[in-house]
Amino acid sequence: MEIDRILCDEPLQEILRRIPLRSTFAANVSLVSKRWLRLYRSSKSFLQLRLSPDNCKPPSLSSFLSQFPCLFYLLVTVVAGGNDVSNFPDQILLSVASSCPKLKTLHLFSDPVSLFPLISLSTSCPQLNSLYIAQARPFSFHWLVFLHSLKYITIVFTPVPGEVEQVDALQRNFDAALKLGTLVLDGIQHCDFGFDSLWKSCKNLKTLKLYRCNGIGDDTSASSFVDCFNGLQEVELKWCGSIVNDILMRLVENCTSLNSLVIYHEGGGVDLYHFIAQSRCDLRKLDLFLPLDLENNHLLALAEKFRGLSSLRLDSCFLVNGEGLKTMALTMSSKLEELALRNCEVEVLEPGLLATFGQRFRNLRKLDLSYNETLVDKEFISMLALCNCLRELLVRGCEGLTNAALVSMFKSCKQLETVDIMNCPGFGAEAVELFVLNCLQLRVIFVEESKVSDVSKSWCSKKLVAVLNV
CATH class of the missing domain: 3.80.10.10 (Ribonuclease Inhibitor)
Structure with a gap:
């Protein structure tokens, strides 16, 4: 091919780097020649993989990932295979740690990973700033101390049937000032150990999202939970049961910087009116899915209290009527830029x-x-x-x-x-x-x-x- 002989590696690599990810040309680059395949992989910064124990072995994965020296973003989805290997997610994480030193974003959709691969990742990928993983009980978070660049993390906590909650005190407790700006936690249960030090260490938190959580940790975690509220700007609570009221009360008492609140709750019993009446924050965005809790008086209180709202999203508000919505509209500021009335x-x-x-x-x-x-x-x-x-x-x-x-x-x-x-x-x-x-x-x-x-x-x-x- 004439172009293959004319172009040296550097300009060809720059051309390959600028190809849109979903273009037809990108899909066929690897078929041109081994040289083009090598250069394409060496210039690629984003990679998405679907792996199973049947089609992937750790040595081959490490070898494959080492062909992507500029890889910054890696998304891995683990699918079930006939050869079910319980430590397969750990093997993937160790392969990533040994082969991707420049990695900045890692999303691993899999069964839970254990502590040792997380420590290996934290020491081998110093530029990592975004992480998505699943973790099994018992919990330990001291490995976060070594991820100095980490700003965004999502952890899905997976229950293990019949497991006794026991965590070594030296692992559970740590004293650090994490740089985390966004913390997303899914599946915390009441009396889970290990969260006391985590809450205390999140002094720079701007966004906190809790999904399917029935608690915020054991008894020692209750007092330290508010340590991460100073400077908190966004809170998202989805399907968090009875702890929603407790968190809203703590926000009223300890947070004045909140500008975005999301609450999805189906069970009823959310005392939203108390939060509206007592809050000292200046909300700009509000997103509510409260089929059994949102009523006309809430709408009127919202319009009166938070006049600076730029985004209002209401979903399945079955207990409000047209009069309440119309009165709210006439009371609210005309600065609203986003409005959702779903279902x-x-x-x-x-x-x-x-x-x-x-x-x-x-x-x-x-x-x-x-x-x-x-x-x-x-x-x-x-x-x-x-x-x-x-x-x-x-x-x-x-x-x-x-x-x-x-x-x-x-x-x-x-x-x-x-x-x-x-x-x-x-x-x-x-x-x-x-x-x-x-x-x-x-x-x-x-x-x-x-x-x-x-x-x-x-x-x-x-x-x-x-x-x-x-």
Whole structure:
């Protein structure tokens, strides 16, 4: 090949580095020659692997990873195989530690890893700043001390049936000032050991996310939990049962810097009103899934207390009515930029409600009305006529909308970049084609493949619009 003889390694490597990850050319680079394969791998910074004990052995994985000296981002998903090896995730982690010294991001979706590979990783990958792993009981976090660059970590705690919680005191306790900015923990149980030192060491935390947690650790952890609240800006609590009220109370008493709060809770009993009334923070973003707890009085209190909200997301708010939503809209600041009313049956709640939102919130950039099955064209179109700053619009699952609503989208909203019209049977292929042709700023559209004609595909290709059907 002529180009192969003309180009030396450096310019060819630079060209390969600039190839988009999902391009057809990138998929065929490795087939050109062994030289191109070597240079392509040596220039690659991102790698995604699916491994199983059947198709991967530690020595071969180490050898393979060593061919990617510039690898910064590695995502590994472990799938089950016939040869089930319980320590397979540990072997992967050891291979990564020995072969990827420049790694900055590692996401390992697998069964739990044990302590020794984590220590090896912490000493061998000094530039690691983002980590996702699963860890089994008993817990130990002292290995975090050696990851001096770590800023983001997600740990999924996996229960082991019948295991007795016992942790060596020397491993459990450590004194450090971790640089963690984001901490995501999934699956903490009441009386889990090892969290006392972790909470005390997270003095620089900006974001705390707890998923499926029924506790914050053993009794010694309760008093130290608030040590990480100073400077905390974002809190996310999803499916955390009875500890939600306790955490909200602690936020009221110990945190004034909070600007974003997310609560997903189905069981009922969340004392949100107390948090709203007593909080000293200035919330900017609020995202609530509280089917059994959110009522009209909460909405009115929110609008009165947090007048600076820029993002409000409500999902499945079955206990509020149209009057409460309308009063909230009239009370809130007009600075709102994101509004989500998912599965709220806005048409049933109050005729004219969306028009009120449109009149009040002229600065909306993102609107999500997904899964409002009774939403009809008239209400929707009346709001769009007033929201000409929208850049992202989601109406997935709105079965009552028709082609007229789709036409109004590009006529009223000239700045639309992202649109989700999946599962909307009233939108036909011809209307989708018209939308793609006339929505000049469009960059991403979620729509069924059956509704994308050849003409639509051609225009999306020319305009570099991504068509997704997930």
